Amino acid sequence: MSVQACAQIVERGDPDRFLAVMSCPVAMRDALFAIYAFNVEVARAPWVTQEPMIAEMRLQWWRDALGEIADGKAVRKHEVTDALAQVLDPEGARALDGLVAARRWDCYTEPFEDLTHFEEYINATAGDLLWTAARLAGAGQGKAQTNAPPNDLEGTIRRYGHGMGVANWFRAIPELENRGRKPLADGTPDGVRLLALGALRDLDTARWSLGKDSMLDDTVAAALRVGWRAKRTLKKAARDPLSVAEGRLEESPLRRRTGLLWHTLRGTF
Numbered sequence: 001m002s003v004q005a006c007a008q009i010v011e012r013g014d015p016d017r018f019l020a021v022m023s024c025p026v027a028m029r030d031a032l033f034a035i036y037a038f039n040v041e042v043a044r045a046p047w048v049t050q051e052p053m054i055a056e057m058r059l060q061w062w063r064d065a066l067g068e069i070a071d072g073k074a075v076r077k078h079e080v081t082d083a084l085a086q087v088l089d090p091e092g093a094r095a096l097d098g099l100v101a102a103r104r105w106d107c108y109t110e111p112f113e114d115l116t117h118f119e120e121y122i123n124a125t126a127g128d129l130l131w132t133a134a135r136l137a138g139a140g141q142g143k144a145q146t147n148a149p150p151n152d153l154e155g156t157i158r159r160y161g162h163g164m165g166v167a168n169w170f171r172a173i174p175e176l177e178n179r180g181r182k183p184l185a186d187g188t189p190d191g192v193r194l195l196a197l198g199a200l201r202d203l204d205t206a207r208w209s210l211g212k213d214s215m216l217d218d219t220v221a222a223a224l225r226v227g228w229r230a231k232r233t234l235k236k237a238a239r240d241p242l243s244v245a246e247g248r249l250e251e252s253p254l255r256r257r258t259g260l261l262w263h264t265l266r267g268t269f
Contacts, residue, residue: 002082003030006037009080013040019257020226023264024137028219031136034083035096038062039129041080042099046106047179055107063100069093092132099128111182118185119162126165127158130226137223156209157224163203164227166195167234174247192241200234203227207269224269228260 010033011018021032045058068075070093075085102124112118134157169183176183184191210216237244263269
């Protein structure tokens with residue numbers, strides 16, 4: 001029942017990831033739904049209150065739960081933690097702790113200190129999550145899965161996660177600004193264009209390094225399919241930076257589903 005609850009949480013709170021998980025082999029879905037439901041709960045924790053200290057307490061609750069998983073202790077009861085404890089190992093729990101810590105930025109209205117601070121936030125909230133998903137799908141196990149330098153599979157997948165994370169962030173910017181946040185260190189058209197081009201370079205470089213559908217294990221490639229919308233988003237942001245703040249990056253449901261189906265049939269991401 002906890003897995004079913006996790007799937008429902010993801011379907012309501014993160015429909016793109018829900019569709020991506022449903023495109024994966026059935027055997028993978030329970031683990032992916034568990035970590036993505038966790039991500040939904042953590043992402044919305046700072047927004048359910050206007051009191052920063054209460055928001056931080058909510059985030060700390062999730063950090064404590066991850067600590068219990070990492071230490072092999074009994075884990076506090078919750079429909080998401082019940083499922084998470086079944087699929088997450090200590091390494092995964094420690095990685096996701098960095099994601100929760102980064103979400104402290106969401107509790108306050110101060111802008112990012114600089115571009116480095118923004119990059120750290122994206123790397124934690126997107127890179128940590130994607131690498132954990134890839135590990136649960138078997139990344140780093142068995143046959144050589146990438147033509148990247150030895151031991152750099154994690155770095156390559158995190159680089160893909162960075163590109164995907166910037167794309168997701170661009171699509172969220174209108175809502176963030178409506179909530180009084182300053183979501184970019186440099187929100188000028190030139191700043192947005194440069195950020196989009198850098199993220200697009202990360203995305204393409206990682207895809208090339210991972211060998212697309214020829215060198216990467218099929219199950220790991222399926223886990224990376226969660227980023228299927230990223231390239232189109234980044235290309236539009238680079239071409240038309242004003243589309244970010246004006247909320248013109250969204251695509252129709254039909255176009256999103258068609259794009260996902262195309263990648264699923266080809267086994268790509």
